[in-house]
Amino acid sequence: MSAPTTGTAQPTAGAREDATPSIRAVRLSKWYGRVTALQDVSLHLEPGIWGLLGPNGSGKTTFLRLVAGQLRPSLGEVRVCGLAPFGEVRALRRIGLCPEADAMYDDLTALEFVAAMAELSGYSRPAAKERAEAALDAFGLKKAMERKVGGYSRGMRQRAKLAQSVVHEPDVLLLDEPLTGTDPTSRAVILEQLAKRAAAGAVVLFSTHVLHEVEALTEQVLLIARGQVVAQGRVHEIRDLLEEHPHHVRVVCDRPRDLAAAVLGEPGVLGVRFPSADAVEFETRDPDRTYGAIAKKAVEGRFRVQSLTSPDATLEALFHYLVERSGRMAGTGADAASGSAAPYAAGGLAPGSGASPTPRGPSR
């Protein structure tokens, strides 16, 4: 595990377009009135697939919209292929965005909609239609492309939405929760297409709050919470962090105090508390071992166990832990909340350091 490090990227100079696809943010912040949506984010993403992982309301969508040129930064800057995307035609033509909202028009066919989006990217009508057909075909909608979107299933709508985001072959592909509500077929098609785009040299950044969705696509993740990038690294390191941070196991049984006495001596168990008269909650650094110990003691002591749950076996708990931890590292917890705390860099990948691990899947 790496120690927390401070972002080191410097502001990009001038508005020179880079041939190599990239996303660079330097002390990027965004406020909506008095609400802070994104705070002091610095990072540099190069070609490959990147997962933007965070709980709901953590700032993922705001970050994607800043990169997509739909929002003007309140402070700091964001560059896409060397260009500030807000109102910059050259940058916008190199960006593909698939928003989370299901904003497809029911009364248009998928072909009409995707072709219109291709035209808006600068293609002539015939070229746009050809590209739209190819994009929809790639996402498995060849037979359905002439049907109105209103008759599509949720997975098909999602694929049509993704098709419009790639119809102009963008160098930077931004996807907001692309797998939400998809069936296994749609999911397989989407994953395959995204891997292909990344292999072709694009930066694919997708947001999600589900860890296994990231694992299906990439090893590279950015963890965002409370508007801050709290960690950047590889999925297995996130897994390690999940295991490392204090874990809670709650058992509802007939004799919670007896069970606590029996389990407390087991290795890895850090503490115990009683949230109610019929429940005991263990704090542990080794959840697997503790689960085993509880099961063993429950059988040996003939406890009548009603439920065994983990109230914090979620990413939210991990994010909370990381934010608090980065706050402690920087000085105080208040530092973390205000965004001045340094982000956690797993695997030696500091935000803004320009590091760009090899993407998963086929390489160029």
Place this chain on the structure above:
Amino acid sequence: MSVRDLGYRAYEGQRLPASHNTWVMVRHSVRRAWSSWLVKLPVFFCVGTAVVLGIYYLVAGVLVSGQTGEAFDAAPIVRRLVSAQMWLFVPFITLGAGAGSIAQDAVHRAFQFYFAKPVTPAQYLFGRVSAVAFFAGFVVVVPGVLLILLTVGYGAPSPEVRLERAGYLLPFLLSAALLSVVMASVSVGFSSLAKSRALTMSSWILVLVVPHVIAGAISLIAKTDWVFVASMPGLLDVVFDALFKSPREPEAHLAWWHAAPILAAVTAGSLLLAHRRLTHAEVIT
């Protein structure tokens, strides 16, 4: 596996300039507007007014005038058609394609698709307004031109009268253009006021009808036409009268130079409001 094996082909053609997106937005908006039955029905039935007024012209203008030998003035019929279309068909077009358009995109958050491309709020707005103006203009111009052709081609007693009737075309087209642009701009401006399509549509129709009805009632009692400054159709009628040089009642005080600046201000205000709402309230901030 190489990129070629994956089916990628580099695009070798030219990318069109971002200004081309204005035209794309217009076509896209027209296509979207056409999907509404509130737009389709007026388009299909708009000629009905021309048929009714044409029959009136044939009876009053050709038969009666032919028997009495009095010269028939066909201008009021064409003028009447403009007002008839303004009340009978244009409101449906503005409801179907205008007054709910931005609200609908706001509800579905469809702006993100457009503004992720090199599309400016002004281009988006121009597309939406143009679509409404196109259909509103269609339901006025097509029956109007047919009616003018009828009065020119049938029942004109002399070449001079025929030429005079052909001259109706200019004030008619100006009236149709004014009606289309004003109604389209204001209705689309209304659609930006809220995220509820039902609310913006009902507000628009209320603003269109209620002040006119109230102004009509007050003008009857108070014997003044100044109250029509609060009615957009009333103001439009004043300008139409001026364009057609229609005779006015002696007690009429509201003149076209009063009405035109108000209409211009309302139209510009609606467009500015919609633009501001698009740039500040939704996506582009």
